[in-house]
Amino acid sequence: QVQLVESGGGVVQPGRSLRLTCAASGFTFSTYDIHWVRQAPGRGLEWVAAISSDGKNVHYADSVKGRFTLSRDNSKNTLYLQMNSLRKEDTAVYYCAKDYYALDTWGQGTLLTVSS
Amino acid sequence: IQMAQSPSTLSASVGDRVTITCRASQSISSWLAWYQQKPGKAPKLLIYKASTLQSGVPSRFSGSGSGTEFTLTINSLQPDDFAAYYCQQYHIYPDTFGQGTKLEIK
Numbered sequence: 001q002v003q004l005v006e007s008g009g010g011v012v013q014p015g016r017s018l019r020l021t022c023a024a025s026g027f028t029f030s031t032y033d034i035h036w037v038r039q040a041p042g043r044g045l046e047w048v049a050a051i052s053s054d055g056k057n058v059h060y061a062d063s064v065k066g067r068f069t070l071s072r073d074n075s076k077n078t079l080y081l082q083m084n085s086l087r088k089e090d091t092a093v094y095y096c097a098k099d100y101y102a103l104d105t106w107g108q109g110t111l112l113t114v115s116s
Numbered sequence: 117i118q119m120a121q122s123p124s125t126l127s128a129s130v131g132d133r134v135t136i137t138c139r140a141s142q143s144i145s146s147w148l149a150w151y152q153q154k155p156g157k158a159p160k161l162l163i164y165k166a167s168t169l170q171s172g173v174p175s176r177f178s179g180s181g182s183g184t185e186f187t188l189t190i191n192s193l194q195p196d197d198f199a200a201y202y203c204q205q206y207h208i209y210p211d212t213f214g215q216g217t218k219l220e221i222k
Contacts (some may be wrong), residue, residue: 035211037159045151045159045202047211059209095158101165102149102206106158 002026002105004096009110016086020110022079022096030054030074033099036081038092039109046092049081050099064090086114117141117205121214127222128193136188136217138203143183147207150179150188153200162201163188190219 008020022034036048049060049070058070069082079096091114097103118141128134138148146166151159161170163179166186176191190197198221203214 037213044216045153045204045213047204047213050209050211061210101168102161102204103151103159104161104164104170106160109158 004107006107006110009112011113017084020081024077029077035097038094040092119214125218127220129222132193138186138214140184144205144207146182148186149204151202
């Protein structure tokens with residue numbers, strides 16, 4: 001079945017880096033744009049970034065631009081979100097989601113906590 | 117593009133009809149989606165392109181609107197419908213979500 005599985009979350013100190021991974025299965029990964037959406041504890045959804053199916057076009061929210069880098073390896077059906085210069089306000093559950101007429105499939109999320 | 121969603125909280129009873137509204141700060145044509153989220157779970161797509169029901173979503177859910185004004189209507193509320201709801205515009209990057217509506221049991 002169509003599935004997205006995020007991993008790589010954890011506790012990290014402010015200013016440090018971390019890489020999240022989104023592994024896809026059950027669909028032709030290379031033909032879909034993929035997004036990241038995050039949700040801080042007790043808060044609403046915040047769109048983070050998106051990458052085109054071929055990886056050539058990437059878009060970011062202003063809140064992460066210059067600090068986060070989104071990439072993909074279509075040969076491995078995997079998406080990577082490299083997060084640098086992390087801030088406390090980056091603390092959230094991070095979801096990856098497949099874009100097919102909006103975000104039709106979501107992973108279960110991975111929790112990132114930025115704390116000293 | 118900013119999305120203003122209202123109300124932030126809505127109290128209703130099983131069997132009621134409820135409406136949630138999203139207003140865009142500029143025209144987004146029909147590039148709007150609605151999601152349902154239950155505590156501790158990922159969001160679930162309900163409606164895309166403002167009014168198209170996602171496969172498998174009950175027909176009591178409906179969406180309408182275009183341009184800057186959109187509504188999500190739930191007819192005959194069921195116990196499973198009490199959750200949070202979000203709108204999302206995907207007309208222009210960066211995509212943006214509304215602040216959310218928590219639908220509570222009265």
